[in-house]
Amino acid sequence: MSGETNDERLRNVARQHLASMTDIEPSAELRARIEAIPSTHPMPDHGGRDDSRRLRFVVPAIAGIAVAIAICALLVGALVVRPSVVGPSVSRTSTASALGPSASPTPVPSPSGGSAQSVDRYPGGIPKTYGGERVYLGFGAFIHGQQMADATPFLAGGWFGDGSREVCTGGAIQLGSPIPATFQHGCGSVIGADSPWAAYSLPASLGWIAWDGHSLPGGRGPAVIRVHTHDPRSAECSAATVSYCREMFIVDEVVWTGDSATEASPIGVTEAVARLDRLNIEESLPIGGTATLAVQRHIFPTFRPQTCAAPWPVATFDLQGDPRFGLLAVFPTQTARVEAEGTIALDGSCPVDSRIVRPGAAKWVGVQNVLVLAYGDDTADAVEAVMASQGDAVGVDTPQLDFPPSSLDESYAFLTYYLAARAAGNIDTASRYAGSSSSLDEVEGRYAANALTYVIGPATVPEQSQLPFSVLGSLQSEALPGTLRMFEVTHPDSTDTALRDETFICYELKNPQIDSWIVVRLAP
Amino acid sequence: MIQGTRQLEGFVRMNQERGSAARADAFGRLTSARLASLYRLAAAILGDPVEAEDVTHDAAVRAWQRWDSLRDVGRFEAWFQRILINECRDRLRQRHKVVDVAQPRTGLAVSGLSDPGTSVAERLAIAEALEMLTPEQRIVIVLHFYLDLDAEEIAARTGLRLGTVKSRFHYALQALRAAADAVARAEGAT
Numbered sequence: 001m002s003g004e005t006n007d008e009r010l011r012n013v014a015r016q017h018l019a020s021m022t023d024i025e026p027s028a029e030l031r032a033r034i035e036a037i038p039s040t041h042p043m044p045d046h047g048g049r050d051d052s053r054r055l056r057f058v059v060p061a062i063a064g065i066a067v068a069i070a071i072c073a074l075l076v077g078a079l080v081v082r083p084s085v086v087g088p089s090v091s092r093t094s095t096a097s098a099l100g101p102s103a104s105p106t107p108v109p110s111p112s113g114g115s116a117q118s119v120d121r122y123p124g125g126i127p128k129t130y131g132g133e134r135v136y137l138g139f140g141a142f143i144h145g146q147q148m149a150d151a152t153p154f155l156a157g158g159w160f161g162d163g164s165r166e167v168c169t170g171g172a173i174q175l176g177s178p179i180p181a182t183f184q185h186g187c188g189s190v191i192g193a194d195s196p197w198a199a200y201s202l203p204a205s206l207g208w209i210a211w212d213g214h215s216l217p218g219g220r221g222p223a224v225i226r227v228h229t230h231d232p233r234s235a236e237c238s239a240a241t242v243s244y245c246r247e248m249f250i251v252d253e254v255v256w257t258g259d260s261a262t263e264a265s266p267i268g269v270t271e272a273v274a275r276l277d278r279l280n281i282e283e284s285l286p287i288g289g290t291a292t293l294a295v296q297r298h299i300f301p302t303f304r305p306q307t308c309a310a311p312w313p314v315a316t317f318d319l320q321g322d323p324r325f326g327l328l329a330v331f332p333t334q335t336a337r338v339e340a341e342g343t344i345a346l347d348g349s350c351p352v353d354s355r356i357v358r359p360g361a362a363k364w365v366g367v368q369n370v371l372v373l374a375y376g377d378d379t380a381d382a383v384e385a386v387m388a389s390q391g392d393a394v395g396v397d398t399p400q401l402d403f404p405p406s407s408l409d410e411s412y413a414f415l416t417y418y419l420a421a422r423a424a425g426n427i428d429t430a431s432r433y434a435g436s437s438s439s440l441d442e443v444e445g446r447y448a449a450n451a452l453t454y455v456i457g458p459a460t461v462p463e464q465s466q467l468p469f470s471v472l473g474s475l476q477s478e479a480l481p482g483t484l485r486m487f488e489v490t491h492p493d494s495t496d497t498a499l500r501d502e503t504f505i506c507y508e509l510k511n512p513q514i515d516s517w518i519v520v521r522l523a524p
Numbered sequence: 525m526i527q528g529t530r531q532l533e534g535f536v537r538m539n540q541e542r543g544s545a546a547r548a549d550a551f552g553r554l555t556s557a558r559l560a561s562l563y564r565l566a567a568a569i570l571g572d573p574v575e576a577e578d579v580t581h582d583a584a585v586r587a588w589q590r591w592d593s594l595r596d597v598g599r600f601e602a603w604f605q606r607i608l609i610n611e612c613r614d615r616l617r618q619r620h621k622v623v624d625v626a627q628p629r630t631g632l633a634v635s636g637l638s639d640p641g642t643s644v645a646e647r648l649a650i651a652e653a654l655e656m657l658t659p660e661q662r663i664v665i666v667l668h669f670y671l672d673l674d675a676e677e678i679a680a681r682t683g684l685r686l687g688t689v690k691s692r693f694h695y696a697l698q699a700l701r702a703a704a705d706a707v708a709r710a711e712g713a714t
Contacts, residue, residue, distance in 0.1 A: 025560060
């Protein structure tokens with residue numbers, strides 16, 4: 001090795017390391033699990049080699065392309081709009097010719113038996129009642145299930161994955177002792193999905209759902225399911241796992257999987273979310289000498305459903321996690337999106353948080369039936385590229401964005417991301433913010449006291465005397481000078497005065513690891 | 525070997541026109557034959573043999589669900605690798621999302637050293653530097669150093685543009701170089 005150059009040596013060491021890590025064989029258990037796949041995982045219909053189905057699909061595809069060409073012809077010269085300047089506008093339209101996966105054409109009855117438009121819904125489109133029975137949403141459903149004393153069924157609503165498309169395996173939980181088959185969730189999805197993103201990102205901290213043979217069309221989507229907790233079979237669980245078994249949601253019935261107000265084509269809500277999530281925000285930061293360290297920002301901790309008047313679609317969401325993203329609106333059809341652009345005031349009828357400092361001009365990106373509000377040319381380009389690609393396609397390139405400029409004050413934005421994630425029950429995302437690690441117990445207490453809605457006061461620059469000694473040390477070593485801000489947060493609906501007020505500081509990190517800004521909650 | 529592969533291809537092609545039982549049989553045969561190499565690739569990317577089992581299983585589920593998109597059975601391994609790489613990337617990204625920053629990762633055992641000229645400190649530094657790479661950079665590094673793929677092959681295997689592969693490899697190599705230099709400086713000082 002003595003004759004090696006430094007680079008050759010580095011390559012050899014890396015090769016040796018990788019070789020030593022791969023001196024392994026797949027276990028017999030893995031082989032058995034893979035052999036069982038064809039019998040345990042049905043092949044989706046849309047992937048079949050049924051030529052008659054293909055022909056039926058090709059005709060509307062050609063028609064769709066023709067419509068797209070006609071629309072493009074109408075929109076030439078007006079590809080991008082700046083909604084903050086003008087009212088009625090058009091957006092850039094994707095030239096992608098391939099239609100995405102179509103939504104299920106199966107008509108689904110509306111929850112109340114009336115028209116889909118008359119249904120009382122939570123923001124985002126999940127019905128508040130079904131057949132006169134209350135639907136508990138997301139985090140609220142989780143709390144309700146915990147508070148139950150027996151196995152009485154109730155309705156839980158939200159965005160779910162039934163496990164057939166999720167990355168979650170039997171290895172996702174390690175309980176240390178065997179449990180009855182009913183409670184081996186395998187690829188069951190997590191509870192707490194009150195937004196479409198949460199359905200994929202929430203870890204197991206809130207609990208799991210055993211689908212017990214039930215499934216969703218396409219594996220994912222908005223749904224209302226009848227579930228129960230405290231299943232009598234939980235008595236068979238060991239002492240170490242009995243509380244886990246009791247709290248698990250066992251699905252009795254899938255009662256609603258969307259209606260004409262929530263269905264969208266060719267890009268469904270969950271597909272739109274999956275595509276956006278392929279955006280890669282990454283920056284190489286200097287770490288001394290000529291070396292750099294690549295850092296990624298993880299965007300979209302929460303898609304916050306918004307209630308905006310028609311023609312905004314029911315599926316309209318506030319994008320969280322990076323100030324260069326504003327809204328995501330998934331229209332039922334591309335025609336509906338194009339028609340809506342001509343009539344809605346894109347600059348204010350569905351407002352974004354005006355206190356978030358944005359780094360560029362607002363631009364609307366329209367791709368098929370989806371509209372995204374982005375800020376800055378680079379962001380708009382990246383959104384267009386990622387939305388035009390099939391989110392599920394194999395080997396799709398990942399459009400990439402640098403971080404926003406470090407001069408951008410993101411303190412308020414990051415605080416809102418934290419508070420929104422916590423309010424959605426997205427505890428693990430929220431706990432990424434150092435010093436603010438909300439425990440599930442604490443958030444449950446806040447939920448019970450109605451102390452999760454919030455009003456953020458003005459930003460101030462704190463005096464040294466206002467900060468505890470323990471925080472000052474971290475600030476000196478971590479904070480980029482001049483970026484420190486303090487916010488008083490009030491929870492006006494709180495029934496517990498002790499939970500009414502909180503104080504947070506935010507600052508930009510000198511050496512980012514996951515996020516470039518950090519939120520710290522000071523002791524009340 | 526080649527003849528065996530052709531026979532298998534013929535078997536698969538014939539069976540694709542039959543029912544799902546035949547497809548399941550073909551899927552099982554092809555997957556089983558390549559399972560070890562696919563599993564090792566996942567372990568190299570993830571740095572964790574236990575997690576690699578989960579990801580290999582998940583990739584197999586996804587491959588089964590997309591079985592009809594496999595047009596050329598002779599390209600089965602490359603096709604499956606693309607699915608596996610995507611699963612690994614998603615898992616690495618998810619790992620960053622939900623794992624506490626301070627929580628150490630497992631699976632970075634530095635056993636099996638065969639080259640006495642390589643110090644454990646150097647290997648550890650490289651292992652840690654690999655952990656610090658972004659998922660996308662790590663995948664490019666593993667495909668190059670472990671599978672010996674060149675930039676064009678990596679681009680084909682991942683769906684990335686050639687320029688993107690090159691820039692990711694450049695930045696990843698810089699990070700590894702910095703780690704190795706730090707060890708060399710430390711060893712020189714002692």
